[in-house]
Amino acid sequence: MSNLNLAPVERLVGTGKIVIHRSGAEFRDLERAEWKGIWTSLKRLNGSLNWIIGDWLNWGRTRFGERYALALDATALEYQTLRNAACICGAVPLSRRRDTLSWTHHAEVAPLGPSDQARFLERAEASGWSVSQLRRAIRAEQAETREEPRPPGFIPVVWIQEGLRAFRREGVTEWPPAKRAALKSQLEPLVKLWREL
Numbered sequence: 001m002s003n004l005n006l007a008p009v010e011r012l013v014g015t016g017k018i019v020i021h022r023s024g025a026e027f028r029d030l031e032r033a034e035w036k037g038i039w040t041s042l043k044r045l046n047g048s049l050n051w052i053i054g055d056w057l058n059w060g061r062t063r064f065g066e067r068y069a070l071a072l073d074a075t076a077l078e079y080q081t082l083r084n085a086a087c088i089c090g091a092v093p094l095s096r097r098r099d100t101l102s103w104t105h106h107a108e109v110a111p112l113g114p115s116d117q118a119r120f121l122e123r124a125e126a127s128g129w130s131v132s133q134l135r136r137a138i139r140a141e142q143a144e145t146r147e148e149p150r151p152p153g154f155i156p157v158v159w160i161q162e163g164l165r166a167f168r169r170e171g172v173t174e175w176p177p178a179k180r181a182a183l184k185s186q187l188e189p190l191v192k193l194w195r196e197l
Contacts (some may be wrong), residue, residue, distance in 0.1 A: 016023045016028065017029055017030055017034070018030075018038070047061050047103065050085050050088070051085075051089060051097070053071075053077070053082065053085045054073075054084075054085035054086050054087075054088055054089025054090070055072055055089050055094070056071075057082060057085060057086040057089075058086050058089055058090050066109070068086075069085065072092065076153065084107075088103070088106060088107050088110045090115070091110040091117075091118060092106045092109065092110055096114070096117055096118055096121065097121075098121050098124075098125050101121060101125055102131065105121070105124055105129075105131055105134055106121070108120075108131060108135050108138060109121055109134075109138070112138070120134060120137065121136060123137065124137075128134050133152045160191055164181050178197065
């Protein structure tokens with residue numbers, strides 16, 4: 001992880017050659033080399049802003065217990081923007097981040113475990129993957145290892161007991177013969193499964 005060199009910008013701000021405003025900057029009497037040096041710093045800063053905001057928020061939360069209230073007042077950024085920055089920075093520590101990959105590359109791996117993050121970031125960096133290519137690789141691997149989804153909290157015994165209670169409440173044994181036959185047909189796969197057990 002390389003350090004940002006903002007010294008050229010800081011020096012020029014200190015001399016009054018750059019005046020920073022919330023909506024822009026004024027440049028005064030710059031030499032060509034000074035002007036070019038500013039771009040080098042700004043180019044690096046552009047890709048770092050989300051990281052800086054997220055790390056700033058997480059540090060403030062750890063040190064002062066501040067969540068987002070102060071940042072919302074101070075930055076004029078949306079809550080979701082701040083939350084995303086803090087979450088991604090919290091999920092992908094500085095030691096795992098890759099200077100050559102974008103913020104969005106890191107956002108794609110943020111939900112993964114540490115070893116998977118490192119592996120996918122390494123592959124993306126080595127292969128020069130776009131964000132879309134990284135996303136496809138993650139999804140492909142997850143599809144290979146994914147189990148068949150089950151409803152959350154599915155417990156067969158409870159499900160069967162609930163079904164039986166519902167059938168009793170409905171009085172299914174008193175239904176007209178055609179309606180009972182239709183229900184019996186729908187329950188046939190369960191009976192077949194029961195026989196196979």
